[in-house]
Amino acid sequence: MQRLVFFNQYRKILNRILWALAFLILLLIATSYWLIELVNPFEFLIVQLGRASIICFLLCYAISPVARLMARLCIILRYQFGKRVADWSFLYYQRRMLGLNSFYFAFCHMLVYLYFEIDLSVEEFYLEIQERTFIAIGSLAIFIGLVLAISSHNSIRRKLKRNWKKLHKLTHLLGALIIVHVVLVAKNLEFEEYAYLITISCLAFERTYHILIAGSGSNKLLFKGRRKRQKYRK
Numbered sequence: 001m002q003r004l005v006f007f008n009q010y011r012k013i014l015n016r017i018l019w020a021l022a023f024l025i026l027l028l029i030a031t032s033y034w035l036i037e038l039v040n041p042f043e044f045l046i047v048q049l050g051r052a053s054i055i056c057f058l059l060c061y062a063i064s065p066v067a068r069l070m071a072r073l074c075i076i077l078r079y080q081f082g083k084r085v086a087d088w089s090f091l092y093y094q095r096r097m098l099g100l101n102s103f104y105f106a107f108c109h110m111l112v113y114l115y116f117e118i119d120l121s122v123e124e125f126y127l128e129i130q131e132r133t134f135i136a137i138g139s140l141a142i143f144i145g146l147v148l149a150i151s152s153h154n155s156i157r158r159k160l161k162r163n164w165k166k167l168h169k170l171t172h173l174l175g176a177l178i179i180v181h182v183v184l185v186a187k188n189l190e191f192e193e194y195a196y197l198i199t200i201s202c203l204a205f206e207r208t209y210h211i212l213i214a215g216s217g218s219n220k221l222l223f224k225g226r227r228k229r230q231k232y233r234k
């Protein structure tokens with residue numbers, strides 16, 4: 001568990017590595033498009049970018065539940081370190097980067113649709129929103145993602161103060177919209193869609209459970225470090 005201290009020390013380096021990884025994935029998708037003769041280049045681009053976006057979102061959404069779970073495990077196993085969620089601050093540090101990457105991938109995903117499918121036509125887009133529910137839902141998701149991405153900037157975060165937390169509750173709505181979008185696109189649910197659905201349901205369940213019991217005072221040890229973590233994040 002002392003390895004956690006190491007991770008917390010090098011959380012910024014870990015952050016850069018994850019940024020580089022996301023950039024590499026984008027590069028890989030783009031080069032595959034240019035270099036490989038694809039049967040359906042539009043479908044390839046839109047599906048891969050959509051997948052990258054949803055995976056980044058799920059990783060970001062999983063951080064708090066995973067940190068809480070690990071802290072609980074450390075309490076059960078009576079470890080010296082790792083018993084407080086603050087001990088897992090290197091995980092919390094990656095949240096913003098994952099959320100932003102999810103938004104960037106989703107934005108490229110939307111650009112591919114606008115460019116290849118409707119030739120950047122505003123009227124066509126307006127019609128599509130009315131006719132295809134999954135396009136309307138995806139667009140609403142992108143809009144919420146944009147609001148969250150802009151407000152994640154430190155200066156805006158400071159200005160919003162407590163309202164920032166309230167605003168970022170929109171993440172739950174965003175998760176629901178993304179899942180509905182993917183399910184509507186898929187028509188027949190397969191392993192991938194089930195995997196997204198089950199993951200997001202488990203995470204949402206843990207979060208709801210946490211909200212319901214956090215106020216009961218039964219988790220004092222687990223949340224002892226919360227104040228410290230909030231201070232540290234500033």
Ligand code: HEM
Nearest residue numbers: 046047050051053054106110113138139141142178185186
């Ligand atoms: C946060 C926002 C979004 C996420 C995470 C997302 C994710 C995805 C994913 C994972 C797929 C692949 C589904 C599958 O085949 O299994 C997909 C498909 C698709 N998305 Fe999105 N999407 C988002 C927003 C949008 C927006 C704003 C648009 C357009 C305005 C859009 C248009 C499409 C289209 C047209 C497809 C179907 C591609 C096909 O024909 O196979 N999406 N999306």
